[in-house]
Amino acid sequence: MIRVAINGYGNLGRGVEQAITRNADMETVVVLTRRDPSSLTTLGAPVAHLEDMAAWEDKVDVCLNCGGSATDLAEQGPQAAAHFNTVDSFDTHARIPEYFAAVDAAARQADHLALISTGWDPGLFSMLRVLGESVLPDGATTTFWGPGVSQGHSDALRRIDGVLDARQYTLPVPQTVEAVKAGDDVELTTRSMHRRDCYVVAAPGADRSRIEREIVEMPNYFADYDTSVTFISAEQMRAEHGGIPHGGTVIRRGRTSEGVSANVTFELQLGSNPEFTGSVLVATGRAVARMAARGERGARTVFDLTLADLSPRTPEELRATYL
CATH class of the missing domain: 3.30.360.10 (Dihydrodipicolinate Reductase; domain 2)
Structure with a gap:
């Protein structure tokens, strides 16, 4: 079971939580928020304040960052990569190179893996x-x-x-x-x-x-x-x-x-744009958890993913069913 943290609980965070309920190999173990945790009602996952992020390091396999690109992710991405393997949907195309460098530095220093700029565009497109x-x-x-x-x-x-x-x-x-x-x-x-x-x-x-x-x-x-x-x-x-x-x-x-x-x-x-984007973050979160378990570290993009890592099916099932 891949243990997931959801970092931010707006439209995208709720879409991520919905998507996780449809993936039998993944579970939401915590929702992280900068708001008062008691003000959030989730689908069942506990809620913790961002200031308590470090307390969840050993309980999370991958953290899905759900902040916005305009103001949130520039800080949220490197901050979360210092504690977890991460995935985000940073979509300010012109700033992707500098954002990649900042997240890469934070992830390598903390011995983590971080996938940036996933979703549908950037991402699948x-x-x-x-x-x-x-x-x-x-x-x-x-x-x-x-x-x-x-x-x-x-x-x-x-x-x-x-x-x-x-x-x-x-x-x-x-x-x-x-x-x-x-x-x-x-x-x-x-x-x-x-x-x-x-x-x-x-x-x-x-x-x-x-x-x-x-x-x-x-x-x-x-x-x-x-x-x-x-x-x-x-x-x-x-x-x-x-x-x-x-x-x-x-x-x-x-x-x-x-x-x-x-x-x-x-x-x-x-x-629903946020629900579909959340579904992409969940699939790529599975890939990041698998890649990190193999020892990959630093920042990555969707160009570094394989279909086998994205899929919940085993290699044997993929060969027998989809090839």
Whole structure:
């Protein structure tokens, strides 16, 4: 039985706990939190404060860090790696090299193994991009995100004066997706690949024209996209936009010889982004526990994992059933 600590108990932490209940070879032994432990209700695991992390070192095989990339994981990752073998979903792509170095140093000093930047992107999509390029070196890879809720962009909407609540959906442009799959010569730009749909609950008396203008002109978020803004009631928001769905597609289009094409497509449609991401963290947590038991130390990424380590099945079962 692989003993798991969940570090952080927001949407992702709860998704991880749900996933562990579906894996017979894993159990949650503790949920670590910076909040008052008595304020959390888990599916049955005990709760401890982060300050008591060291007391769990001998009781945990792998710690799944569930903090956010923007502010939490830069501190949480190295801190947890000093006590446990760890897994996290750090997803700020431009900062991955420096984050890897910080976690690697902490893990090596403590004689631990730490897997960073797993989930579905980065994570599964990263693996498929490498696989596609390796098999079809003469070609190009295109990634589309959505349809789904962008939590960061939704937060940006809620910061606008007069906005009480908001959800933003990232949507691939269907014509562009089909053109890429068909191998057509299509220009891939920010605007041609994705659009953004915004649903906004405005405060009573708020200037909706101003709010819409601020949204569609917002640099780095909406200005470069075809963006729609729909004002709805708080009741509609709760009834129709309460979930956190997401997904995406990785397409590798290549040539095996002159005039002979091949297409590899990997697609995700997720009813709950945090629950699926939690499921990926759990599977990679199994791999880390196995790799650490073999003596591997330092930081790793999904490129260092094997399917055999990810699977709960034995090598004999894999060969007999899936090969």
